[in-house]
Amino acid sequence: MQKSKIEIQNLVKTFWEGEKSVEVLKGVDFEISSQKKIGIVGASGVGKSTWLHIIGGLDQPTKGKILVEGEDLYAMSEAKRAQLRNRFFGFVFQFYYLLEELNALENVMLPCLIAKLPKSDAKQLGLEALQSVGLSDRLTHKPSQLSGGQQQRVALARACVLKPKMILADEPTGNLDQESGKEVLEYLMKVVEEAKGSLMLVTHNKDLLGNMDETFELKDGTLQKVPGTF
Ligand SMILES: Nc1ncnc2c1ncn2[C@@H]1O[C@H](COP(=O)(O)OP(=O)(O)O)[C@@H](O)[C@H]1O
Ligand SMILES: [Mg+2]
Secondary structure, eight states: OOOEEEEEEEEEEEEEETTEEEEEEEEEEEEEETTOEEEEEOOTTSSHHHHHHHHTTSSOOSEEEEEETTEETTTSOHHHHHHHHHHTEEEEOTTOOOOTTSOHHHHHHHHHHHTTOOHHHHHHHHHHHHHHTTOGGGTTOOGGGSOHHHHHHHHHHHHHTTOOSEEEEESTTTTSOHHHHHHHHHHHHHHHHHTTOEEEEEESOGGGGGGOSEEEEEETTEEEEOTTOO
């Protein structure tokens, strides 16, 4: 059996608005093993982004634990958690979040520089990552000079440049037309496989889930397996 990479235990997330509380996640247990592609579908506002942020070390759970290779993500130091966000996880969001003043290659090199790799190594890895997403001819273009689909492919290259074990994708095609969405999804599968990583993709769009190994629905604060998938 393959070693489990991430274990989620009794995850609860409650938001407070004044006196009123909303329990978005109601004690979820989940396990993500190596090299698995997991899709989670759910209506707008059910807590998909919240779920992904907590797993990726971006937002504290109210209760419960996230164990990353056996280590409690929210019991470790902030520095260690930041290191995992940089090296273990790769993030892809709906709105790319590229730095406008940097060109494509510089954007993709950033995680390598944060990881304190020598600049020449960062450049080499950046070039390879951009080649993987078919953008070797757009290295010096700024985000504003790229189409939405191309910007998201730069974001994919940035997410995967350090070969993360776990890629977290939040509505990665949500801002794209159908054709470039499809293309981005294909590149996403490719870079996840090249990194030999796992993928957790959350979306409101069931059509994106065809390529996943397992599919779940997030509803009423719990995750349920979608029938017909494993
Ligand atoms: N920082 C916050 N403060 C209060 N409520 C929040 C906060 N973030 C999210 N929520 C609420 O939690 C619920 C789930 O939000 P979200 O995870 O963004 O849903 P989804 O990504 O599925 O659309 C929503 O009702 C939202 O209003
Ligand atoms: Mg969301």
